Amino acid sequence: MKKTIINFLNAVVFLAALLGCGKSSDQHSFTLGDSTFMLDNKPYQIISGEIHYPRVPREAWRARMKMAKAMGLNTIGTYVFWNLHEPEKGKFDFSGNNDIAAFVKIAKEEGLWVILRPSPYVCAEWEFGGYPYWLQNEKGLEVRSREKQYLSEYKKYIDEIGKQLAPLQINHGGNILMVQVENEYGSYGADKVYLEMNRKMFLEAGFDGLLYTCDPEKDIVKGHLKGLMPAINGQDNPLKVKQAVRSLNQGKGPFFIAEWYPAWFDWWGTPHHKVPADQYTGKLDTVLKEGISINMYMFHGGSTRGFMNGANFRDSIPFEPQISSYDYDAPLDEAGNATEKFMKFREVIAKHLPKDYSLPQVPEAKPSMALTSIKFDKEIGIFDYMGAGKVNExxxxxxxxxxxxxxxxxxxxxxxxxxxxxxxxxxxxxxxxxxxxxxxxxxxxxxxxxxxxxxxxxxxxxxxxxxxxxxxxxxxxxxxxxxxxxxxxxxxxxxxxxGWTMYGLPLDKVDVSKISAVKSQKKTPVLKLGSFDVVNPSDTYLDFRRWGKGVVWVNGHNLGKYWSIGPQQTIYLPAEWLKKGKNEIIILELNKPEANVLTGLEQPILDQVNNDK
Structure with missing residues (x-):
């Protein structure tokens, strides 16, 4: 009899998990039970996957959500990126691909809950860990501290985020289940007064639902604030997960792996990280069987476009700037297609579903194309392109x-x-x-x-x-x-x-009118302008194996950087940013200005490292 009751409860938990937030009613409650989350007073297991809205074209957000549902996820996790939303002091931007509120609302429409991670520091292999560059111009400012200037700018930021997102919390009729305070703070410091300041600012910004902290196991004590739900990163042994959480939560749960890693990210000049799905399916099975909630980091990585890649650097390692592809060897690849890992994870999740529930069909892979050769007919050397300089000793x-x-x-x-x-x-x-x-x-x-x-x-x-x-x-x-x-x-x-003169080249936009038909005679960095025709816009991958180092724009979208040292040799160009007919392409090439022909491939090359000196 006891086993029958347990099986019934498990079926209720997983049916609720897979049904997601639903569309019929906005009235829900989300609270903590002694061992599980409670959704509308019933046990609930979060099966979440991380997707970062700026790493996916806005036009493709919904398609990625449908893929999440098809793998069995009921929730999406995302960071919020301060340097995108306040690129210059006092100037906020929530338009286009920065429209985080629209991202959350689309998730709701697709029957998905959201875990929100809006702390000013995100890490995320993202430029400055998400901090805007201009913070460094505030003399004496210290990030992740009680320093007054930092807390002042932090509060302005989190208040603006609150205006966008606090109304979308589940306790206000939305689909945001819970909100993360700070981010792996225990790996950086242990100031509980600072953490309490974070919590207070979140409340004042309107985030009055369930708040939590997350840290790697070795840092979880330092990074946790009493009264908030503790979560753990990078540990998937059920016994250790439960021990760590109980030690901070009066012997209780629920148990949440806030970052469960199915693979890893890449940086320039080193091999592509790729881990077989079979190394994770057993762990996923065990975690779900134990009723532990998870957030896969990443479910879908996408691309770090523009100049938004970060870098690692510690005394024990050299400077390691990350590549533009954030494929991550995730279940959903850079273009949003299901991988073998996706299908095997789906099988694991399906094992735990009630017999009368079946997952949605997996959408077919998107079509891709190989572009014909693109030849560049206009260019300008960078020394001729740059404008007036600024003189300083x-x-x-x-x-x-x-x-x-x-x-x-x-x-x-x-x-x-x-x-x-x-x-x-x-x-x-x-x-x-x-x-x-x-x-x-x-x-x-x-x-x-x-x-x-x-x-x-x-x-x-x-x-x-x-x-x-x-x-x-x-x-x-x-x-x-x-x-x-x-x-x-x-x-x-x-x-x-x-006696120096500095010439700034932010290249947030390229002045096409300056690019002439004259070939540059010297081996300086060069801007090249060309065009190509498309009949039926499809995904493609620009092949830079014969180029050197640089960055590429198509139809005004900065697609990211390339570098012949690899491992990334191609740049993903999404169909959503192509047009029927003529398309404009601009390349800044640093090391091989003589290169002048670019082709496209149907598949990416992310695993080719070259000894390029």
């Missing part, structure tokens, strides 16, 4: 120039007649050195390169250093050391160089 950083991302050219005079070392005390992060417009060498922060030998002829010459911001650090103790450009002195033969 010493080099200025991106932040000094109020420039968030992109590139900058530093120019000064240099006395020749010797062969000596050019040294940059703080290159952030990739530099190309020119003398009188002639390329002389590169420096790469990843490799610890901040110097090169120059043989300069007699006389006065122009030194130009083209610098790329390859992404601010998003994790660890160096969050406060994230200024970009040249952050210290530049010396030649031991003598400090003075």
């Amino acid at each position: 010493d080099p200025l950083t991106f932040e000094d120039m109020n420039q968030a991302y992109g590139y900058m050219v530093y120019k000064t005079k240099i006395a020749g007649g010797k062969k000596a070392e050019l040294k940059i005390d703080g290159l952030r992060d990739y530099g190309i050195v020119f003398i009188d417009g002639e390329r002389k060498g590169t420096m790469d922060r990843r490799l610890g390169q901040e110097q090169t030998i120059l043989d300069v002829p007699q006389g006065s010459h122009t030194l130009e250093i083209f610098v790329e911001n390859m992404g601010r650090i998003n994790f660890g103790p160096n969050l406060l050391k994230n200024k970009k450009g040249i952050i210290g002195d530049v010396t030649f033969g031991g003598k400090i160089l003075k």
Whole structure:
């Protein structure tokens, strides 16, 4: 009899889980039971997957939600990204792909609940961990601390997020089940007063539903705030999950793995991370069988477009900027198609469903196409493209120039007649050195390169250093050391160089009118303009194996960066951003300005590393 009752309760739990938030009624309650979540006073198991709205074209949000339902998910998790919503101080943006409220509402329409993670710090392999660059211009400001300026800017931000999203909480008739306070704070600090300040600001912003914290097992005590629900990241042993949560929650549950990792992310110059599904199916089965709730990080990674990739850097590892693809070897691939991992996870989830419930059919894979060769008929060297500069005795950083991302050219005079070392005390992060417009060498922060030998002829010459911001650090103790450009002195033969002119190249938009039909004669970085025709817009992958290093725009959308060192060799171009007929393409190429033909593939190449020096 006891076994029959348990089986019945399990069936109720999983039926509720798979049915999701539903569409018939907005009146729901979501609370904590001693061992499970309680939805409308009935046991509820969250089966969630992370999707980040800016990493997916807005036009494809609904399709990704349908895929989530087809795998058996009942909930979607997402961060909220401060640097997207307040790119400049006091200027907020919730339009287009930044319309997080629309993302949440579409999830509701598709019968999915949402777990919201709106803390100012997200990590997420995202530029500066989600912080806007301009915080570094506030003298003395310290992120993730009680410092007054930080708390002031934080409050302004979270209040704006509250205006957008607090009304969408389940206790207000919406589909946001719960909201995360801070993010893996225990991996950074242990200030409980600071955590309490976070909680208070969330409440004042209108987030008055269920609040929780999440941390890796080794940091969960430091990162938890008494009174909030504790959740654990990266641990899927049911016994250890329950022990960790009970130790902080008066011996009770519910039990939630806030980040359950089915794979990992990639960075430039290292092999693509790929883990067979079979290594996870048993763990998923066990976790679900034990009634533990989960959020897969990631269910669908998508792409980190524009200049939004972050970087890792600690004393024990070199600078590691992440690639533009956020495929993550996730169940749903970068283009939103089901993988083998998706199908096997679906099978595991289906095992636990009531006999009278069946999952929706899996949508067919989207069609893809291989573009014919694109030839570029217009180009301009970057030194001819850049506008007026700013003069200063010493080099200025991106932040000094109020420039968030992109590139900058530093120019000064240099006395020749010797062969000596050019040294940059703080290159952030990739530099190309020119003398009188002639390329002389590169420096790469990843490799610890901040110097090169120059043989300069007699006389006065122009030194130009083209610098790329390859992404601010998003994790660890160096969050406060994230200024970009040249952050210290530049010396030649031991003598400090003075009298600099800085030319900002944010390239948030490219001025097409400047790109002429004249070919650049020197090996400087170059902007190239071309077009291609499409009959039936379909997904495609731009093949950059014969190119060097740069970034690409199609129809005004910055698709992200490419680099021949890999592992990513293609850039995903979604069908949603293509047009029938003529499409515009722009490329900034740093290292191979002679490249002039680009092709497309039907499938991505994400696993090819080259020893490109």
